[in-house]
Amino acid sequence: MLKPAITQQPIHDLLAQRWSGRAYDAKQSVSTAQIISLLEAARWAPSCFGDQPWRFVVANQATHPHAWQTAFDCLVPGNQGWAKDAPVLLLICADTLFSHNEKPNKWAPYDTGAATENLCLQATALGMMAHQMGGFDAELARTSFQVPARYQLLAMVAVGFPAAIDTLDDEAKQRETSERSRKPLGTLFFNGVWDQPVV
Numbered sequence: 001m002l003k004p005a006i007t008q009q010p011i012h013d014l015l016a017q018r019w020s021g022r023a024y025d026a027k028q029s030v031s032t033a034q035i036i037s038l039l040e041a042a043r044w045a046p047s048c049f050g051d052q053p054w055r056f057v058v059a060n061q062a063t064h065p066h067a068w069q070t071a072f073d074c075l076v077p078g079n080q081g082w083a084k085d086a087p088v089l090l091l092i093c094a095d096t097l098f099s100h101n102e103k104p105n106k107w108a109p110y111d112t113g114a115a116t117e118n119l120c121l122q123a124t125a126l127g128m129m130a131h132q133m134g135g136f137d138a139e140l141a142r143t144s145f146q147v148p149a150r151y152q153l154l155a156m157v158a159v160g161f162p163a164a165i166d167t168l169d170d171e172a173k174q175r176e177t178s179e180r181s182r183k184p185l186g187t188l189f190f191n192g193v194w195d196q197p198v199v
Helices: 013-017 032-043 065-074 077-083 108-125 138-145 170-177
Strands: 054-060 088-095 129-133 151-160
Touching (some): 054 065, 077 129, 108 151, 138 151
């Protein structure tokens, strides 16, 4: 299912085609080479001091079913309903300390978000979908995956190939087919001073 963004101005097709789908093909796995491609895209994101604070735990159902089930069990029920068919789940973490001096890195979540978006765009380029989720039990994930205390758990991401929307339940299907929308440019971006619309 294609669901391109309806933009006020033309943007690159890769950006327009990226969206957070929920209908995943449970029968089509993601290869190790494809996963490495996604991670390589994330690796080349910008970061403060080039510190690269992101750490991703990869749970590929095809190669590590126990890790996948562990990640799945951390999701809230609303996400489990559709993520059950996603062949890959990722736990997204950020190092709260700079590696070069062990001082607090307040930009770590920002940088990790950039790395995650790189992964999402690479997924689109490979014909896949990536859906970022905040609905998960971070403490359970920390314990289950033995994530050290210095790392902040930010999100989980489902990755896989799209399937027909009739694989979804009614609630998820309604969300899948709803119109994509964004606030107007002028309410988000300001020209030289706060609240002065750029357009």
